[in-house]
Amino acid sequence: MFEMISRRALMGQFGAAGLLTLSGCSGQQGSAKGAINIATAAGSFNMTIAALMKQQGFMESLGLHPNAIAVSDGAKILASVVSGSVDIAPLSGFSQIFPAIERGAQVRILSAATLTPMLALFSGKPGVRTLKDLEGKNVGSGAMGSLVHQLTVTLLRKYGIDVSTIRFINLGSNTDVFKGVMAGTVDAGLGPASYVPDAEIYKVHALEHGDMSVELPDFTYQAGWTSTHAIATKRDELVRTLAAYATLFRFLGQPEAKEAFLKARRSVFPSAPEREHESEWAFLQKTKPLAKDLIISPERVEYMQKINVEFKAQKEVLPYDRVVDTSIAEAALKLLDKT
Template sequence: MRSLMRFIRAASLAALAFVPGVAAAEPLKVGYSDWPGWVAWQVAIDKGWFKEAGVDVQFEWFDYSASMEAFGAGKIDAVTVTNGDTLVMGAGGSKGVMIMLTDYSNGNDMIVGKPGLKTLKDLKGKKVGLESGLVEHLLILNGLEKAGMKDTDVEIVNVKTNDTPQVFTDAAISAVGAWQPVAGQAMKAAPGARPLYTSADQPGLIYDVVTVSPASLAARKEDWAKFVAVWDKVVAFISDPKTQGEAVKMMATRSGVPPEEYVRFLKGTKLLSLADGAKVFKDADGFGSLYGSSRYADAFNVKFGVYKDAQDVKSYIDPSIAQAH
């Protein structure tokens, strides 16, 4: 899993590293990583929209697991993660509160099989490289269940997502789990490779969120409200055909991917306006609700030993800021 033990150790440092009453003059520190729904924030950064909104925000770029570790160590106030991985951090001692949704994964998370493999059933008895215990692990087990297979039908090899393109060249690995743009890099490493199962096969399974430390949220809720309010400008700018090209260039530059390639990733990430996100904040079961999706992820995490005890999902969600817009 994405270094769950490191999260636990980091949590013990957080009490020393994080000062709850941080001065208002300090910027909000937000960790983000290479996922289209989070790279979207680059538009607001480059356009200077946070300054216009009257809030000082400092974004810090990480590999995904490193961003979670930084959050656990109290080095940043907030982090962009999946809803399920917010629970993983919390169970490890690094509690966070989801205050807004950026998107849901609509195909960009995928299990990629080597040439000759066509469905998940072709993976029976084979090795799959992915980050054990986190989002792609959730994805493959959801797919296996729908295919009438057991989790023991495949052997999971723990590999950091950013390393999956290199691991995919290993003859012993038949498939990897990754998200775009890393998934695309993996497919280039094995010409003829193809997605066997993606998040588009189970919409609403994976929600992407901004998770804030409870201390920062309590101390600076007005600033976080200003931060959230910028999101609709980002979504509108990316969605507008007149400005989408400019937006894609900003995002592609941040990710180090050619714009003509990056624009395709937008289709696999369903950006959610604040109004769209407010609907997902409803407390209901099923994948159309952040609560329902998070409960599914929580059950998965306990069943497969990601952490021991079920989490109080409601305590991880504060819809008040997003629903106020």
């Protein structure tokens, strides 16, 4: 039985990511022409992506007026999408979507975003070097069933680790978890996979077989999703939003995007060492994790649902057409072909 400890109990010393306005457009009315309310999962990479999107003006070039927030809890994003206060979550974990649809929620996956996890398991404890060493230890995580928790358990199960012996500590987002690892609050936890080559900077080390970008290639890390109401009432804005993200994803696949990426990341993390910025760029170029063609395959959707079934988060694998609407992504790609 997994034991989750309140984030409040252990993370008082860390600032919660909460809701962070990134676009500077928080006063924008959702009903205005081209206005789009966007929520993404909080995390260092997504914060950089948001800064880069604004810096390059990709959304504005498509006639959009984005109001973007970063949210530390995937359940809160889902609630915001269902309520209509958020129009689209274009860059967020999505395992919670399937059980929500199973229970009758009118939400749909629109696109793939990050095809592989961009995280790895780290520890600052000298005696914790392998996944096996985590048995009986405290491991930083998110809430039960969250993306951070699900990724960690999926990797451990792959290598036959007895997760029933592990005490999972709810610290929040992967950014908060990594802070806990550095502080020694937990014995291990997730952090950016781009930190693996230079982990000693943070006085931690990567665990053997802990790089999820290598170990879990079929685990789609983030997707784009929305409500059926938004599909019906804000279709044009959704199409242009996905077109902007596809433009950004393709831009990041080009070597000439390096300086723009580094500028955006420095603006978000001005005190981070230059090696960290460079490592993040090198990781992106090596792994190519972004879904520049947007479409999420039936195989990837089925894989994610099977994990949910194993976690008892949903009863059965749902048909692809019941959970995915590819028409928005297809229209976005056609729009890009015209521009």
